[in-house]
Amino acid sequence: MPIVLGYIPVGFAYGVLAQKAGLSAFNTLLMSIIVYAGSAQLIAVGLFSSGMAPLSIIITTFIVNLRHMLMSAALSPYLQSWRKPELAAFAYELTDESFALHATRMGGQERPKSETLAINVTAQASWVLGTAIGIFGGQMIAEIEPFALDYALPAMFIALLVMQIKNKVQVLVAVLAGAFSLGLYLIGLQQWYVSIATILAATLGVVVDKWTKQPSS
Amino acid sequence: MDQTTILLTILGMAVVTYVPRVIPLLALSGRRLPEVVIAWLGYVPPAVLAAMLLPSLVVSDGQLAIDAGNMFLWAALPTFAAAILTRNLFVPVLVGMAVVIVGRLLLI
Numbered sequence: 001m002p003i004v005l006g007y008i009p010v011g012f013a014y015g016v017l018a019q020k021a022g023l024s025a026f027n028t029l030l031m032s033i034i035v036y037a038g039s040a041q042l043i044a045v046g047l048f049s050s051g052m053a054p055l056s057i058i059i060t061t062f063i064v065n066l067r068h069m070l071m072s073a074a075l076s077p078y079l080q081s082w083r084k085p086e087l088a089a090f091a092y093e094l095t096d097e098s099f100a101l102h103a104t105r106m107g108g109q110e111r112p113k114s115e116t117l118a119i120n121v122t123a124q125a126s127w128v129l130g131t132a133i134g135i136f137g138g139q140m141i142a143e144i145e146p147f148a149l150d151y152a153l154p155a156m157f158i159a160l161l162v163m164q165i166k167n168k169v170q171v172l173v174a175v176l177a178g179a180f181s182l183g184l185y186l187i188g189l190q191q192w193y194v195s196i197a198t199i200l201a202a203t204l205g206v207v208v209d210k211w212t213k214q215p216s217s
Numbered sequence: 218m219d220q221t222t223i224l225l226t227i228l229g230m231a232v233v234t235y236v237p238r239v240i241p242l243l244a245l246s247g248r249r250l251p252e253v254v255i256a257w258l259g260y261v262p263p264a265v266l267a268a269m270l271l272p273s274l275v276v277s278d279g280q281l282a283i284d285a286g287n288m289f290l291w292a293a294l295p296t297f298a299a300a301i302l303t304r305n306l307f308v309p310v311l312v313g314m315a316v317v318i319v320g321r322l323l324l325i
Contacts, residue, residue, distance in 0.1 A: 006306035009314075024220045027227060034231040043269065044230060048218060054226040062233035067265055070258035073241035073250060084243060091239035096262075097306055148317035154289055155296050155313030157270035162300035162309075164262040177264035178271035185272045186281060197268040198261060205260035206253060 006097055007038070007123060008130040013152035014041050015134015016141060021049035025135050032131040036124055037095060039160065040064045042153045056191050063195040071099040078106040082113065093120035096160050169208055177201035288324075292316040 011032065018028040023045070031041055040061050047057045072094055079087060098120055105111060144150055165171060181197035189196065218226075241250075250258075274289045275282060283290065296313035303309065 006310070009310060010306070022218070023223055027220055027223050030224070031227050031230070035227060035234050037234050039266075039269065040230070040234065044226075048223065048226075051218065054218075054222060054229065057226050058229040058233055061230040062237075064265060064269070065234045066237050067258075067262040068234075069237040069241055070255075070261060072238050073245055073255070073258065076242050076245040079242065087242045088239055091242050092235060094238045145321060146318065148314040148321070151289060151292060151314050151317040152310060154270060154273040154293070155310040156306065157266050157273065158293060158296045158313065159300045159306045159309040161263060161266040161270060162297065163304055163306075164266060170260065170263045173260045174263040174267035178267040181268035182271045182275065182281075185276060193272070194265065194268045198265040201264040201268070202257050202260035205264070206256050209256055 007126040008133075010038055010042075010152055010156055011127045011130020012134040012137060013149045014038070014045065015131040015136075016138040016144060016147075016149055017042065017134075017152075018045045018131075019135060019138025020144060021045045023048060028135055029128065029131055032128045035061070036093065036127060037061075037065050037068075038097075038127070039153065039156055042156070046153075052191065060191075060194065063198060066198075067096075068094055068099075071096070071103075075099065075102055075106070078102075078110050081110060086113065086117075090117065090120065093124050095123070096163065098123050100163055169205055169212075172208065173201045173205035176204055288317055288320045291320065 014032070015028060018031070018041075019025075023031075031044070035041060035044075043064060044057055044061060047060060052060075072091060075094075079090065082090070101119065102116065141147065141149075161174060165174065177197050177200075180200050181193050184193035184196055274293055275287070277287070277289075292313050295316050296309050299312040300309040
């Protein structure tokens with residue numbers, strides 16, 4: 001299963017980097033179990049090691065993971081027959097990768113509940129397994145650079161970004177968000193650059209939408 | 218930061234991660250969000266990913282580093298190519314990391 005293959009190396013990178021950032025093995029594993037959000041966990045590890053305040057780490061996590069709201073909304077039509085506790089369990093393991101997989105396999109129709117939940121549980125199990133291997137690896141690897149573990153996160157952003165892009169306005173929004181983010185970072189807004197850039201660029205995307213659709217309607 | 222503070226931060230992260238995941242599924246049984254909210258939310262994933270990506274590629278030690286010696290920037294080209302071709306997570310991440318590993322070996 002592609003989702004399992006994808007999660008083990010990134011989970012490994014997270015496990016190693018969390019060790020290097022000074023998180024205990026317990027906390028490292030706990031984050032993979034109760035937060036379970038690949039890029040947010042890698043970002044949080046970076047923030048922990050740079051000594052950022054807990055509240056800023058939580059707010060950054062919120063902004064970074066806000067995108068799951070859209071994925072949750074997008075899948076809701078295919079889960080109409082599910083009971084609330086089942087939906088709550090499904091939502092717990094909703095990630096970029098599992099969303100991409102479910103969106104493709106559902107493709108306009110409901111699929112067996114047990115199969116859907118089994119995919120989610122397998123994916124998280126592989127993420128936790130990758131983390132556990134990374135915790136051991138982190139105790140053996142002195143330097144992360146020769147293994148390019150510091151490139152796992154940028155590479156993951158690229159892969160997830162490409163998976164999200166479906167039209168030209170989204171390309172424009174991505175370019176604007178990147179430019180705003182870089183500008184804000186360089187002028188010293190290191191706690192807020194991702195949040196502000198995201199809100200600005202997404203809002204401009206909606207404006208561009210209205211603007212380009214108006215003449216034709 | 219001590220491990221207890223880290224633990225509490227992780228609990229906070231778990232809450233703010235779970236709430237956006239679960240609310241639409243529970244609230245939208247048969248209902249739809251306003252059009253403009255759906256459109257806005259649709260731009261959040263590419264925006265947040267690009268906002269995180271660009272500084273991670275071109276900023277090094279707090280300084281802008283757009284030059285030929287920036288390994289991360291070079292590796293982004295094959296990583297993007299692999300992502301566009303495969304549209305999965307596994308191949309682009311391994312391609313990107315492999316390019317950086319080889320690049321660093323060659324530069325020593």
